[in-house]
Amino acid sequence: MKKLLVILFALGLVFAFSAPVMAVDVSFDGSYRIRGWYDSNSALQKESTPSAYYDQRMRVGTTFQVAEGLKVITRFDALDGIWGTTAMRGDNPTAVNNVQFDKAYVQFVTGIGQVRAGFFSDGVWGTDFGDLEIFCGKIDLISKVGDIYLYLNTTKRSEGDMGTVYSDHDNDGYVAAFWYNKDGINPGFLYKYYRVADSAADNLTTMNIVIPFVKATLGDLYVESEIIWIDGEINNAAGTHLVDLEGLAAYAMAKYNLGSAYVGGLIAYAKGNDPTDATTNGGMANSGGDWDPMLILFNDNCPTSLGWVPGSTTGTAMNNGYIYQVFAGTTIDKLSLRGSFSYATADEVAVGFDGDYGTELDLEASYKIYDNLTYQVGFGYLWAGDYYKGATAAANEIDDTYLLMNKLQVTF
Numbered sequence: 001m002k003k004l005l006v007i008l009f010a011l012g013l014v015f016a017f018s019a020p021v022m023a024v025d026v027s028f029d030g031s032y033r034i035r036g037w038y039d040s041n042s043a044l045q046k047e048s049t050p051s052a053y054y055d056q057r058m059r060v061g062t063t064f065q066v067a068e069g070l071k072v073i074t075r076f077d078a079l080d081g082i083w084g085t086t087a088m089r090g091d092n093p094t095a096v097n098n099v100q101f102d103k104a105y106v107q108f109v110t111g112i113g114q115v116r117a118g119f120f121s122d123g124v125w126g127t128d129f130g131d132l133e134i135f136c137g138k139i140d141l142i143s144k145v146g147d148i149y150l151y152l153n154t155t156k157r158s159e160g161d162m163g164t165v166y167s168d169h170d171n172d173g174y175v176a177a178f179w180y181n182k183d184g185i186n187p188g189f190l191y192k193y194y195r196v197a198d199s200a201a202d203n204l205t206t207m208n209i210v211i212p213f214v215k216a217t218l219g220d221l222y223v224e225s226e227i228i229w230i231d232g233e234i235n236n237a238a239g240t241h242l243v244d245l246e247g248l249a250a251y252a253m254a255k256y257n258l259g260s261a262y263v264g265g266l267i268a269y270a271k272g273n274d275p276t277d278a279t280t281n282g283g284m285a286n287s288g289g290d291w292d293p294m295l296i297l298f299n300d301n302c303p304t305s306l307g308w309v310p311g312s313t314t315g316t317a318m319n320n321g322y323i324y325q326v327f328a329g330t331t332i333d334k335l336s337l338r339g340s341f342s343y344a345t346a347d348e349v350a351v352g353f354d355g356d357y358g359t360e361l362d363l364e365a366s367y368k369i370y371d372n373l374t375y376q377v378g379f380g381y382l383w384a385g386d387y388y389k390g391a392t393a394a395a396n397e398i399d400d401t402y403l404l405m406n407k408l409q410v411t412f
Contacts, residue, residue: 025065030075032058033409035301041401043308044384048399054083061103069109073120076101102135113143113150122155124290125177125190126213127226129251129268131290132317140175151177151190166199184217194232207232207245207284225252228285247271247285261330268293272320272348282348286319293323294342295362295380296403306382306401309390311350314357321346321357334368345385352392356385376407 034056041048061075078099081088087098105118117139124131140153153175160169172195179188192209213226230247248271255264273283292299297306300316307313322345329338344357360383366376380403389396 027063027065028060029063029412030058030060031409031411032056033407035405035407037302038404039302039401040403041399042306044306044388044398044401045308046397046399055081056083056088071107073103073105073107074101075103105138113141116140122153122157122173125211126188127215127224127251127253128288128291129226130211130228130249130286130288132288133290147180147182149179149181151175151179161197161199168197168204169199171196186215188213199237202237203234203242204237205232205234205245220257222255222257223253226250230284232284244280245284246280246282249285249287251287260332261328263326263328265326266293266323267325268318268323270318270320270347272346274348275350283319286317287323289317291317293325294340294360295364295378295405296382296401297342297344297357297360298323302403302405306384307388307398309388309396312353312388312390314387318344320348321355336366338362338364346387349387350391353390354386354392357387358385359383370410372412373408373410376405376409378405379403380405 034054036052036054038050038052040050042051057080058078059075060078061073064072066072076099079088080100081098101119103118103120105116105120107114107116109115119135119137121133122136122138123134134157137156138153140151143150153173155173155175156170157173158171160166174193175190177188177190179186190209190211192207192211194205194207194209196205198204208231210229211226213224215224216222228247228249230245232245233241234243234245235241249269251266251268253264253266255262268287270286271282273281287293287298289300292301295302298314298316298318305313305315323342324344325340325342327338327340329336331337340360340362342360342362344360346353346355346357349355360380362378362380364376364378366374368374382401382403384398384400386392386398388398
């Protein structure tokens, strides 16, 4: 009888202490995807070796609704990588440690607006153009006045002077922005002050960044545009000016709906760095790693670096050039189709280089097997331009490339 009373007392304590926790409303969302790639010739060389591989990612977000207006939000990715690599091999016991949290923050509503504080997303604003999402320590405030939203944040991307010999060695950003969103009209404006102190290199980088955007739905016509302007400098600890920093990128897109189909076009620009000007870095603005205008050129979904000649490779974001594209698509029940034709050229080139990146044709299709399960396939072909030859005086031969991709993704 005594043991029974002890057990009942212990259970009572468990329920007493867990009752407040059990009152928390917990919800989950996320996705799981598997992607396959066949990359025929990313080096753009004659008789290059192709590559084929699969990757996957499990993403889970959790929201703890602690009280009305108060949430704690987390998100992690698990088993994110390429099949068969060290972190994704079945015979590797450390593969189970392939878990990375990218969000953990508190969100609450006050009399002046919504506050978020913790580790969460940064680098996303306006349209997809120019975006490169990262996760960092951040505090922000969103307040609404009529139909206008006001926004402030401060970020800490790196901290290098705590417990070291450095007095100023970190990376900070400060943002003030606003936007309007009503009746299909959504313009916005952002200002960011960016400060990177590097005591080890004995210099200080400061930048002023301005990013206006607009999105608008006008009947069957949808348009969006964004401009990124950067002005900054690098000075040493003594205050001596070292380098000017400049950047300009711009984008405009229009899409016209024709019932279940649509047609459209876009133009994008990113100012390049003048190779003859040693006092200025003019290529500070780019198209963003999250903006994928094509399947091959300037796309971070397939991690390749086009080209092989030193100085002529291009990466996942355009920081020097123009893109011109026309596209069309349709949705028929559960099937969506899209095709695009693009041409890209450089803005600045070194002596002896040709500015032609090339012309690309992309075809994509996706089918909803279930409402939350989608299968997607894509084909891209790049007629590689002479930019990838490097200096025209060199006897470098290049060849075209194509890419095949397929993706199975479930959301929940």
